[in-house]
Amino acid sequence: MKVKVLCRNPDDYVRETTKDIQRVPRNYDPSLHPFEVPREFTRALNATKLERVFAKPFLASLDGHRDGVNCMAKHPTSLATLLSGSCDGEVKMWNLTNRECTRTLQAHEGFVRGMCARFCGTSFFTVGDDKTIKQWKMEAPSYGEEEEPLNTILGKAVYTGIDHHWKEGIFATCGQQVDIWDEQKSSPIRTFSWGVDSFSSVRFNPVETHLLASCASDRSIVLYDMREATPLKKVIMKLRSNTLCWNPMEAFHFTCANEDYNLYTFDMRRLDAPKIVHMDHVSAVLDLDYCPTGTEFVSASFDKTVRIFPKDQGRSREVYHTKRMQHVICVKWSSDSKYILTGSDEMNIRLWKAKASEKLGVLSQREKAALDYSEKLKEKFQHHPQVRRIARHRHLPKAVYSLSKELHVMKEARRRKERNVRKHSKPGSVPVVTEKEKHVVTVVK
């Protein structure tokens, strides 16, 4: 007789001392782990619920401005530094780690219209209602010294926006025309105008650094090459665009914030229709900024909310609002892609997390693994109605909620009417116009 009976030595399965961690022998045999899918689903559901429980995006409010915050600029090298300009001509520099104002200077009379930091981070430029461009040192003046600009350029008309070249000592301003300036010279090295009386913003392309784009008040977006004497082309839309922002990773894509409550992502090679129409805001969109990874962007709107859109989706993934936040004028996505900064009408700058439920600070290895696992589970079951309902739910201010419902009704009515018209007219006489084609009037080269 040959016999073997299962006999385990407990020493192989129990920890040796109480200081040890427990031994956990594994056996991945699927028959020992029944209900794999239902259990994973339950985990995914729990993870989704927890994500909503921990979704507390608001971090801090920076107060100190005595008028609405009109523009902001990121520091190119220091994550903790932020510059902001307000409607009374004051510029403040903030330390975000301490959440305090480190420096205040009276830059202009009237609004600070635009500001940008030099790519090296040693100085910054501001333009204001007093028709001047001023260059300031990034460091605060030493004790006893007066706060004075490094350089002042007096222009003929009001400048409404400014942006600095990403690699060279060149910057661009816009106002009645788009000017390209050399930092060393007091007159523009190049001036562009295309029968347009005023521009609202100008932006350099961060990848193809010679390209720039501007939004004009005649509802057009104009593209320029700095090396050429004339603008490249422009696209005229139904309504005016307020600002635009280039995708920092895809050189040919830019997104513009429009007055018709939508944002449009364009491919600059094909301007006849936007690639994607981003709809969700219920009032004019005032500003936007791309995430440094180029996958998402944040938009600020007159409807007192901030929304985050994935670059390739038409609907927002997140909406931020507080009771006290008024019309959001300017927005920035921090260079580490973790935070969002908004400046609003009621004189405050707010700091938000880019991922609402993200845990800040150092994560342990196990925490990280658990988060990765739940992230994957959420992705796996994202289309399940029960999970999707929880993941998508957001509380909205009543005004925004009712307005969005109203807009939906209006849109449906318009669609129904168009369909009826098409039904009762000669086939082909009322063509179907897609949502993308609807908003572009023409492209001029």
Add this chain to the structure above:
Amino acid sequence: MAAHGDAEVKPTHVGKKKIVAKRYWDDSTEKKGREGREKEQKKEEHDEQKNTLEGGMPYVKRKKGEDGRKKGISGKMDPFPGPAPISKEKLKKFKRGGNKKMSSGTRGRLKDSLSRAEVASNLAQNQAARYDLLLPEDAGFLEGDEDEDTCTIMQEDIADAVDITSGSKYFNLSLSQFGPYRVDYTRNGRHLLLGGRRGHVVCIDWQSKQLKCEMNVMETVNDVKWLHSEAMYAVAQKKWLYIYDSSGIELHCIRKFNDVLRLQFLPYHFLLATASATGFLQYLDVSVGKEVAAICTKAGRLDVMALNPQNATVHLGHPTGTVTLWSPNQKEPLVKMLCHKGGVRSIAVDKTGTYMVTSGLDRKLKVFDIRTFQPLKSYFLPAGASCLSLSQRGLLCASTGNIVQVYQDVCNTPVKKPYMTHRVRGSVYGAQFCPFEDVLGVGHAEGFTSMIVPGAGEPNFDGLDANPYRSVKQRQEWEVKALLEKVQPELIGLDPGQLGWSGTKTKYRHWDSTLLLR
């Protein structure tokens, strides 16, 4: 003494080919020189490749160096280049889902993500199959000498032949006063619960033989069942269902559940399924104490019940010879199958949820495939089997009167004679294999017998699921985790993986959505 040493160890193919490392002081090496050695190794490589191909292992394409082999820093060739081959059976064991081909229309981002998911799942499958090699324990076995039947081997002989710890797993408890006894082991196999028909309830840590509690409920006890851990158990008494804790304190008397005859516990759903004399199948959620479903089966007295561990459906046997499958979501049975000409006496379902074994008053023992609901095998037992139980490794225990018979491989091959037999003192009332141990617990009229059945238990447990050696802290942590991922009763159905399917848009739904647009 120890049984382990007796097992014959087959030399592996690795050992055969291994050559002793050559040392610089070795004379023969110097004589042979470098060329000679390389030639020898090349020849060996050739042999090895042939072997792997003949052995049916999947052929792994190898990266080639300058001379066809990768060289280490020392200049020595790697005798086993590339990843180790994995046998197809092992890969099949860890296969999830079918081989679904992407439709030719799939492209773009969807195609990308699908192919990436496939790569990931293949990797996981390979790694799990590879990990199988590292499992520490091997299953037990019993082999007779020439012309010696294993079924003639006595329990005493086995207990003498094996080591002391294993030998002590064969024991008798003579409890003749309050018998016959129902038996239940916890999911990790550490604790044993005995319920005597005349009210005697005992729970024991049976390996250390420590008595946890013993009491008489002064009422008829129909069935006993552990709940999710060894801290609580349910007792079906004459009138109501009671829940006690491990020290014997009555926690709940549940008056919604009356005349309960059989109990089953669904560990992942935290549901206690009860079958009553009034024909009701009721589900109690033990985590929140709520009745989840009460189904009137309209089939009379329900005293035959089994649980499918793979999809949590309850199998009920009826005096008409039918077996019905139930889920708490449906008032009608999911499946109703006629299994026997007489009434059904007992049902057992195997661990993988593939086979169901039933025995009936027609003295037949039948095996069904419950994926297709087809009968596979039918055996005739002279006295019929009153109590059936399947072990984790597929051994079937069938008891007739006071004789316990254990069969091997009933489901796949026609079986002539039992693997083991044992005669207990009273007629058998309840039998259950102990999980993760080679032990069969038999409750009978004269007490309880713990039998050694080599090869019954799964040798390697999963520490995160059911760990026999877990500490109190580990149990508490497991309890929290298990409660967090409690599967909702709505998800019980015939196919538990259904949730993972991607649905296709049906014609009806499409029509529905177009209606909305209109």
